[in-house]
Amino acid sequence: MWTTDTVAQALLPLVGDRGLLQGSDMASYEQGARYGHGKALCVVRPANVQEVQAVVRWCATHHIALVPQGANTGLVGSSTPDDSATQVVLSTSRLRNVCEVDAANRSVTVDAGITLQELNEKLEPHGLWFPIDLGANPSVGGMVAANTGGTRLIRYGDVRHNLLALQTVLLNPQGELLDMGRALRKDNTGPDLKQLFVGTSGAGAIITRATLEVHRKPQQSATALVVPTSDEAVLQLLQALERDLGDYLSAFEGLSGHAMQAAIDHVPNLRNPFAPEPAPDFAILIELEAASSKAYTGLDLQDTLNLFLQDQFEQTIDNAVIGNGHELWHLRHSISEGARALGKPIAFDVSVPRSRIMDFCRAARAVVAQDFPFLHVVDFGHIADGGVHFNVIWRSDASKAYDPAVVSALRDRIYAMVVQDFAGSFSAEHGVGPHNVAYYRQYTPPPARRLAQGLRQLMDPQQLCGTVDFGDSSAAV
Amino acid sequence: MWTTDTVAQALLPLVGDRGLLQGSDMASYEQGARYGHGKALCVVRPANVQEVQAVVRWCATHHIALVPQGANTGLVGSSTPDDSATQVVLSTSRLRNVCEVDAANRSVTVDAGITLQELNEKLEPHGLWFPIDLGANPSVGGMVAANTGGTRLIRYGDVRHNLLALQTVLLNPQGELLDMGRALRKDNTGPDLKQLFVGTSGAGAIITRATLEVHRKPQQSATALVVPTSDEAVLQLLQALERDLGDYLSAFEGLSGHAMQAAIDHVPNLRNPFAPEPAPDFAILIELEAASSKAYTGLDLQDTLNLFLQDQFEQTIDNAVIGNGHELWHLRHSISEGARALGKPIAFDVSVPRSRIMDFCRAARAVVAQDFPFLHVVDFGHIADGGVHFNVIWRSDASKAYDPAVVSALRDRIYAMVVQDFAGSFSAEHGVGPHNVAYYRQYTPPPARRLAQGLRQLMDPQQLCGTVDFGDSSAAV
Missing domain, CATH: 3.30.70.2190 (Alpha-Beta Plaits)
Structure with missing residues (x-):
């Protein structure tokens, strides 16, 4: 059994003093942005791709699990460790050497730890921006792992739409570097492998670098x-x-x-x-x-x-x-902040075909009014792309005391409506993490689950990386 | 050894009289759009998804190879059989029952055999169109398999950018149906499996239905x-x-x-x-x-x-x-037609970062002028997306007689420039098929080749489907 001391001793030569955190220095890496927290074995912060490879090699050889973490702004618990104190958090916060703008190509190649705000500051003098807009400042690697969408998706698409190339470190004892794609808008030379690492919450490999299409900043x-x-x-x-x-x-x-x-x-x-x-x-x-x-x-x-x-x-x-x-x-x-001031939020990040979005909201509000009348709906959303933050608040002054079993029943009920009655998605833009993986298991059809299981076996047979096992065989029907 | 007669006898009850072609009726299915031709065992034309499943079940059980074919407009030989007369061509030309427009969602769900022109006729009354523009009338299934780009990519993206959901029949003896995605613009619920079937020239599964985002037709x-x-x-x-x-x-x-x-x-x-x-x-x-x-x-x-x-x-x-x-x-x-009138075209469908496209064209023209002065360059391209049809003509009146070894040397030389000197792609929008798979083997880095090999093993272990084996183990370094 590895301890923090023995693991730290092994990793220290690979990442140096500044690259290793233990004890109370780990607190902010163990705490989720809005919900949940865990306990890490230690936190490593590699300063370049070679250091990432060295850490992966060591962890893959010694079967130590890795939780990749960008700016830790995700909302489904996928960037923080569980409470077992057996996982190493691999933070990309020092992976920020490269940020190369090709203005005539409208593209930028950027290390995974650079944040959205830093990227946009770098693009500004060129009259360019990366237009994905959301209420947080994630890292580029985190945005790829979450396939971030945001409020302007209808005009610019999500991260997947703007991803030209991706570099990852594979989870094998060689810590092999995999470069996929180039700074090209047209490139059809076999399976587009980078797609396997987009929107998978850090599963499958460590994302180290991305090339993004960027856009003219509006005048x-x-x-x-x-x-x-x-x-x-x-x-x-x-x-x-x-x-x-x-x-x-x-x-x-x-x-x-x-x-x-x-x-x-x-x-x-x-x-x-x-x-x-x-x-x-x-x-x-x-x-x-x-x-x-x-x-x-x-x-x-x-x-x-x-x-x-x-x-x-x-x-x-x-x-x-x-x-x-x-x-x-x-x-x-300010809606999220205002809603949190009312009490405990129960968040639903869902989507439906936009042709049915108003019907869905009406039907969902009716369910709450009828069967959960002590709860308060605070819904808002991206109508043009069919996304709804159908958030429900358990107000501090509610007529009924907070009850996790009721929350669970409400979640089951709303997600069933979304997926079964409205042909929608139980996670529109926040992705899948420990907080909502049960619904992945429930609503992903068996053939898709089996294919995901095969992918996991292919890319990460030891299930070393990330916090969600999309190939969980206990779940494969 | 199966013969046309024994295979036809087995498939006839599955697809009926109209669904089975033999002998000279197969000619147009064996002939490539512009180059190449082969010899099929027989041609099946299933009329619905259930018939596709039945054909796949029978072929997977009896280890008979399938070549999926849409409108057969591709240019890399990926939709026609080889000359072994051992492959069954599965044409989607009768798979055209569903074409459901959701105007408020700006989406359409369409069977794989519907052509681009038919789709646009169906969209016209709604003021909508599927804006991918190219000099052919492919089927929707073929467009997904080729990830068609065309002349307006800079505004609308390629097929991948506009694909919301995909249905395929998996290559197992169950002929299992796999539905991936829904008519949603935001949906991040695990690995986006449909990406595995986009731009892979018909490898991996039979594409039967797609849901596409469509756009307002310009006024x-x-x-x-x-x-x-x-x-x-x-x-x-x-x-x-x-x-x-x-x-x-x-x-x-x-x-x-x-x-x-x-x-x-x-x-x-x-x-x-x-x-x-x-x-x-x-x-x-x-x-x-x-x-x-x-x-x-x-x-x-x-x-x-x-x-x-x-x-x-x-x-x-x-x-x-x-x-x-x-x-x-x-x-x-009219350029392609004009070029063909001059002699034999040697086509290069390449791309580079658009910041280097004029430099590339100049350098490539110089190579031809210096080392292949008897050849005539007829280049044109999509500058905004970095794509170039750097076509070279062996004119009928050239000073040197046509020589396949010279053509081969030219191809090697130009592709090496594109990939090695200009960070470009040897197949921008035509994809990879038997005509250019050698360059896939040459230019795909070993870790990517191994991952592709794993994907093939996962999705089509018998290598039953398509004309290109991206996981060819003889090629994996």
Whole structure:
């Protein structure tokens, strides 16, 4: 049995003093971003790819499990160790030597430990950005492992859509380096192996470097917060927007009244944009972006959006607050904080075909109202891509005391609705980790489970890497 | 040893009279679109997924190889049998029952045998299209197997970018059905298994159905054929376009003087757009598209492009022919036909980072001029995505007689330049088939080859399906 001391003694020569953490120095690496925590054997922080290879070689040879960790911003528990104190956390936080921009190719090659914010700072002087927008600052390696989506997916796609090449260290005693793809937009030379490491929560290999397609930073944007006339009008409005202004649509976010109210009530310096009227039952944050400059197009994007909205008045919308994008996005991004102030959140990161998203939300709210009337729904989501954060709060002042069995029953019920009744996904953009792997086992069809089992056997037969075993044979039907 | 008679006798009850072809009825299924032909044991044309399963079950049980074939438009020989008369061609041409449009979700679920043109006819009434544009009418299943790219990739991506779900029949004696993904834009629930079947030339499983994201059909477009002031100016022009009009750019195609001249000289009813001047040494076909209507934006796309070009005059461009998109695209799409009229084409479908594309073309032309002066280069390509059809013609009137050994030496030389000197791909959009698999073996690094070998062992241990063995163990270093 390995102890922290013996493992640390073996790893120290591989990564040096700064590369090894023990004891209380490990605390932030053992704590999940929002939920859960564990206990690591030790934390290694390799400073370059060669050090990653050395650590993998040693761990693969001695059958020591590795938990890859980027900026540790994930929400499904996949970047923190379990409580067994038998896993080594491999943090990529020092893996940040390379960040090479090829402006004419609109691509960047970047080490896994560079964060999204750092990447965007590096791209800024070139008029470029990596446009995936979310309420956190993950590392690039973590974004690949999570296949991050965010609020502007409808315009730019997820990480998978923007990944040109990937480098990983394979989980064999050779710690072999695998380079997949190049800085190319067209390359069809056999199976696209890098896809095996995208959206798998760190399973399969250690991600060390990625080449990403990047985009022109918009020179104009326009925003509005609009109140639809009905649930049916929401999809009509979205379709009209795509028809008339589809080149510019970058976000179409749904905010329930409860969600807005939670933010307004509990987040400092946030005002109700509809004041003196109360927040409506439902509103949509519309954002348009134009990479193109007004100089050539003559197009004022905010004026254009306003004209469109005028035309929609009384057809699909009742009211609108226009402009001031910063304030409107601040409201949108404050919902999670506001919801947490109300009590314990029970988060559902789900998606359905967007043609059914309003029906799903209505049906799910009805289930809570009828069978869990002591709970409070704070839902919001990315309507244009079918994603819903159907979050439910067990308020501090609820009529019933917090009960994990009820939470579990609610989770079973909502996920069953999503997957079985609405042809949806039980994890839209947060991925699968220890927190929700039971639903992977429940809802993945047997042939897919068997194929995943074969992949795990191929890539990581000892199940050394990551926190989820997609090939768990006990689960294969 | 199975004969056509004994196999046909076994398969006939599974697919019926209309589903089985023998003898001379097989001719068009044995002939490659442009190059190569083989000899099939028989051709089966299942009419639905159940019939595909029955055929796979029988073939997997009796170890009979299957060659899946869509519309048979591929260019690397991957959809036609070899000349052994031991393979059954499984044509998806009757697999065309389902074509379900969900307009509000902007998605369509479609059987593998439906062609691109049929799909677009079905989408038209909804104001939608599947915007992948190429000089052929492939089946949807074939497009997935080839990961088709085409001329508008820079705006819409390739098939992989637009694939939401995939159904395949696995190559086991159960002929098991594997459904992967749903009509969702955000769905991160474990390994994305459908990626294993995209761009693999029919290896791994029989593709039976796909769900695709589709797009709003543009309401405006604008075109121009421009002459750059220099090679360096080409990338400057592209970057300026993306900066000033990036929301609209849908094509940026390079046409060499030889390419234009071949089309003008040999394709009926095609005129030189620069007449009375001769065709220039190099020109770029620019296309802009706006999904958005002029009604809301006030934007006339052709006027906008013209203003941009005025501004570029003497900076990056010398001359421009504007408007008449139909005529300009006809010139672009006639190059292959024109080139074939000159003699035997030696095709190179390659890509490099677009920042190096003009350098690559110059260097490759110099190699031909110096070491193969009797050959004639007819290059054109997709500059914005780094793709080049660096085609070389062995003219009928060449000073040296056609010599396969010289062709082989040229292929080795050009591919080595692309892959080793320019960090490029030896097959940008045509994929890998029997015609070019030798370069897959040569240029795929050993760890990637071993992983591909493991995948093949997992998905098709008998190597029953397709015409390329990406896991060829004789090739694994």
